[in-house]
Amino acid sequence: MPHITKKYNFIAEFFDIDSMGVMWHGNYVRYMEAARCRFLDEVGFSYLKMKEAGFALPVVKLDCKYIAPIEFNKQFCIEVELLEFECFFRLGYRFVNMNGARLCQAHTSQVAILLESKETCLYLPSEFRESLSAFINHAK
Amino acid sequence: MPHITKKYNFIAEFFDIDSMGVMWHGNYVRYMEAARCRFLDEVGFSYLKMKEAGFALPVVKLDCKYIAPIEFNKQFCIEVELLEFECFFRLGYRFVNMNGARLCQAHTSQVAILLESKETCLYLPSEFRESLSAFINHAK
Amino acid sequence: MPHITKKYNFIAEFFDIDSMGVMWHGNYVRYMEAARCRFLDEVGFSYLKMKEAGFALPVVKLDCKYIAPIEFNKQFCIEVELLEFECFFRLGYRFVNMNGARLCQAHTSQVAILLESKETCLYLPSEFRESLSAFINHAK
């Protein structure tokens, strides 16, 4: 699979910061979700389109490695990398600061669930996989 | 209307605390929601029962006055007071510490919305008002 | 006082949306904080500068009136208006959608607290008031 990454910038808000003066580790998951939604918008297959297509994409696995803290009002970038989209929709997230230094490395895995039957799909819906393939080809 | 109050205890969690070492003001709204749900459970008319009855109860007004800070791992109590339930479902919230000192004073107003038509009800559904009346009479 | 407003755009994220399909009312407070920080950055007096100047600016009052819901992935704008900066730092927030329709109207009041003595200031520190005056004059 060709190497596809997209970058999204964010700012650490006051309510993200814990009593140690750094972003609380649980709040990184919010920014991963925000970056993932921007990515899916670029692909042309947002959660809203998935709903219309009759499926949802719940997160079934998550891992994060925290490398360096993020402070209040500091800008940071999340580089989203598409890792897999056959059975699982799998993304990598590389948080870097404005000098390119790594702050956090994370991954999510999502599966498709049919909204009507609540069944888990063995493969991601073909419509979604085709959109991702077209996105990759276009990005080349 | 007779004076009805119910008390619910909570603990300030690590993720509630901001970089000034006190509960972030926006997080009080979460505890107000938690206390309101406990109260509605006691009334016997949870959000789930409302859904079955075909309506929702969105918050249309909120005000908070912050009096003294809440620190990490400190227990606090929210005294929920039923203020009105005709057109609006109106509650008062008095946050106190374990010595009874006031920490915050707040109010919410909610209206009923029919789930099917999305219309706002001029009066709260009679089923809900009757449950609240019965709850008050029982508490007397 | 001259009429000063500044506008900031946001997007309703997936984690902002509750089970009724609209932004949970408590999450508006997060966006008010984000807008307030952008505004203070423009003034040139961020929370970090306040810390250096020896004071903090806790929210002591908050009110919100929710007018129309905000849905997932929808852009919205917060118009921040400076209302007062003598004893209280008071801001108004007008949430509007991309067609200019009002979604929410809110206010916050903040007081200055000296970091060392924990005393509440009767007046906002003169340094801060001067920055706000200069900002207003410059915006005219």
Added chain:
Amino acid sequence: MPHITKKYNFIAEFFDIDSMGVMWHGNYVRYMEAARCRFLDEVGFSYLKMKEAGFALPVVKLDCKYIAPIEFNKQFCIEVELLEFECFFRLGYRFVNMNGARLCQAHTSQVAILLESKETCLYLPSEFRESLSAFINHAK
């Protein structure tokens, strides 16, 4: 190391639930933190005591496997298991419903950082390790 587990009960709050009607995956991290704090309170070494002892315990690694969804107002239990406390303070979290069915499996790793020098400790402070050993021996 002897097998030590402690159980803590929680309720899924309205603001935990996303537009798919289940707890948003990022909110599990909040409950893991709450359970961890209860556990450290039982050990007798809360974050407050750590601060007095001159260190903090930031999370450096996190992984979650989501097995079954958690719905609004449903009670659930987190079984916290102490896995390691030499270089890393490592805990396992098993979310189960009231029938004992597994909902989520997660782990966190934390390291000690000296508050003054900001240095990462190669080993957890001996004071902390001794408290954990005593806790294990007492639990046997």
